[in-house]
Every structure is written in structure tokens, then in C-alpha cells.
Amino acid sequence: MTQLPNSAQAQVQQAKIVGYLLNLTHADGGPKAAFFIARGFVAERWDEMADALVTQGRNNPVTKIVAHPWGVRYQVDCHCPTPDGANPCIRTVWELADVLAAPRLLTAYPLKN
Numbered sequence: 001m002t003q004l005p006n007s008a009q010a011q012v013q014q015a016k017i018v019g020y021l022l023n024l025t026h027a028d029g030g031p032k033a034a035f036f037i038a039r040g041f042v043a044e045r046w047d048e049m050a051d052a053l054v055t056q057g058r059n060n061p062v063t064k065i066v067a068h069p070w071g072v073r074y075q076v077d078c079h080c081p082t083p084d085g086a087n088p089c090i091r092t093v094w095e096l097a098d099v100l101a102a103p104r105l106l107t108a109y110p111l112k113n
Contacts, residue, residue: 040083
């Protein structure tokens with residue numbers, strides 16, 4: 001079972017959460033925002049969602065690895081801790097610019113059960 005490399009240094013930017021994953025008016029992020037808000041995440045405490053996404057990336061296996069000219073992307077699937085305790089299965093995608101880099105969150109979204 002492959003784990004996300006360098007997961008102890010994983011980074012989730014405030015703008016990714018507030019401007020995208022919890023933004024109901026964002027064209028692509030709106031449906032994701034509705035899902036995450038329904039699970040109890042709020043923009044005012046964006047760091048709680050950042051911590052939950054890092055935990056999800058650290059505690060679940062990598063399910064896909066894709067190399068690109070600008071880095072390697074790692075897909076991680078399943079349980080994410082949520083304020084409502086549902087801990088749903090989600091997918092996160094992380095990018096590492098090189099083997100020593102900290103993983104940077106690209107996106108997160110719910111998986112169909």
C-alpha cells in the first residue's frame with residue numbers, strides 16, 4: 001500500500017478552501033462546497049478543513065499516481081474526518097514538484113458510495 005510521500009509536510013492553502021472548496025458561488029467548486037458545508041465545515045474556520053484534508057491524505061492509501069512535466073500527482077481516496085462525524089469517502093489530489101517537496105493540495109471532492 002503506497003502512502004502520500006512527505007505527508008507530514010502536506011500543505012493546504014487558505015485560498016483553496018475559502019475561495020474554492022467552501023465557495024458556493026464558484027462555478028466548479030459550488031457543488032463541492034455544498035457537500036463540505038453540509039458536513040460542518042465553514043470558511044471562518046478554514047484551518048479545520050485544511051487539517052482534515054491533510055489527515056485524509058496521510059491516513060489513506062494512494063490510489064493513482066500520474067507524472068507530469070511539472071511534478072507528480074497523487075490521488076488519495078476515502079475517509080475524511082468531518083465536524084458532523086460522518087467521515088465520508090472523498091478523493092484528494094496532491095502534487096509534489098519533486099521527491100523532496102511538500103505535497104500541495106490541488107482538489108478534493110466526494111466519491112459516490
